[in-house]
Every structure is written in C-alpha cells, then in structure tokens.
Amino acid sequence: SQQGEEDPQALSIQEGENATMNCSYKTSINNLQWYRQNSGRGLVHLILIRSNEREKHSGRLRVTLDTSKKSSSLLITASRAADTASYFCAPSPGSGGSNYKLTFGKGTLLTVNP
Amino acid sequence: GAVVSQHPSWVICKSGTSVKIECRSLDFQATTMFWYRQFPKQSLMLMATSNEGSKATYEQGVEKDKFLINHASLTLSTLTVTSAHPEDSSFYICSLDRHSGANVLTFGAGSRLTVL
Numbered sequence: 001s002q003q004g005e006e007d008p009q010a011l012s013i014q015e016g017e018n019a020t021m022n023c024s025y026k027t028s029i030n031n032l033q034w035y036r037q038n039s040g041r042g043l044v045h046l047i048l049i050r051s052n053e054r055e056k057h058s059g060r061l062r063v064t065l066d067t068s069k070k071s072s073s074l075l076i077t078a079s080r081a082a083d084t085a086s087y088f089c090a091p092s093p094g095s096g097g098s099n100y101k102l103t104f105g106k107g108t109l110l111t112v113n114p
Numbered sequence: 115g116a117v118v119s120q121h122p123s124w125v126i127c128k129s130g131t132s133v134k135i136e137c138r139s140l141d142f143q144a145t146t147m148f149w150y151r152q153f154p155k156q157s158l159m160l161m162a163t164s165n166e167g168s169k170a171t172y173e174q175g176v177e178k179d180k181f182l183i184n185h186a187s188l189t190l191s192t193l194t195v196t197s198a199h200p201e202d203s204s205f206y207i208c209s210l211d212r213h214s215g216a217n218v219l220t221f222g223a224g225s226r227l228t229v230l
Binding site for chain 2: 003030031033035040041042043044045048088090092101102103104105106107109
C-alpha cells in the first residue's frame, strides 16, 4: 500500500471562493480516491478517479489526475462553511480483495470562513 | 443512516484496564474490516486488517497482544485495547469495503479513547 501526500497542510478561504488541494503519490495506481473528515468523525468517501481518467466531476467537486506526474487535485467550487473539514487522498494501486489496504497522509485542513 | 456503527463513540478508562470497541456492519456482510488509529492533527494509521473467521493481519509496529482483534461474524469486528496506558489515548476508526473490491471504504464514526 502507499499513501498520498496532500498539499497544502492547511487552507483558509472565504465562503464562495474555490478551494484547491493537491495530492502526490509515488507508485502506479489503479485509482485514486478523495475522502473528507469532519472534526472528530470518521472519513467519508467523496470521489474516485480511475487511472485512465483525467478529470471527474461530482456536484461542486472536480478531481483531476495526472498519472505522468503522479499527482491529483481536488477543487471545491463555491465553498461553504459546511465544507470545513480535512481532506485526504488515497492512491489505490490494485484491484480489490481482502489483501488490499488504503493508507492516508496527514490531509489538508480546509477552513471556510463565513 | 450510518451503515458502519462503532461503539462506544467515546470512552474514558483508568490505566491498566482493557477497553473493547465494537464495529458493526449494518447492511453488508464484511469478510474484511480495517482498524485505523489517529492522533490529533495526524494521519490515520492503519493498525490491522480484521478477517472474519481467522486471525487479524497486523501492520508493522502494531502489537497484536496489545490490540486484540476479533472478527467472529460477518457483521461484527471488535478491537480490545489491553492494559491501556495514556499513550494509547487516540481516535480509533474502523472501516470496510462495501463495494466488493472497488477499494472504496466506508468508515465508522470513530471511538475516542482517553486513558487516565
């Protein structure tokens, strides 16, 4: 398993602005996932992008993937105070099965100020 | 509603005692569950993979005799922190893959352990 590294570690923006978070990883992947964690809670899966995809949208979320650079970005448009949370990327190198494990970096702490 | 239920959500115990945390899959028969630990402002650290009907697989550096994992049914995995010490105080989170191999994890809400 491998973990992604999120950048920046912390991001503070005003409501209505866009927030961009980046993720870098080291080895080849099958897919890359983004998760969100509200303070004191478990993680929630946001979006999955496969290695043969370059961009994916889900509501106000836009994820890009550049496998040549081994990087991904998560864009949250028109941010809201409720988007305040930590965001984690999780590179997934293989297909499923009980032997596979996802690992996580330190995340990006996003604060959206009202 | 929650599809992965963790209990208790928080617990305070005295040093030297043991604490059991339950992780239940409410709508899915999970042969595998994952246990993570998270210290404040740190990443989630994978502790072990819980396998139904067999021994758990522990990550390097995680003491299997300290963190006992039992996965006796397809809907329940338990993590017991034995002889807890203040340094075991942490946020423990379980998860499982409900998508049969897509590696998309569904997490419980976590259990905050404080050892006095």
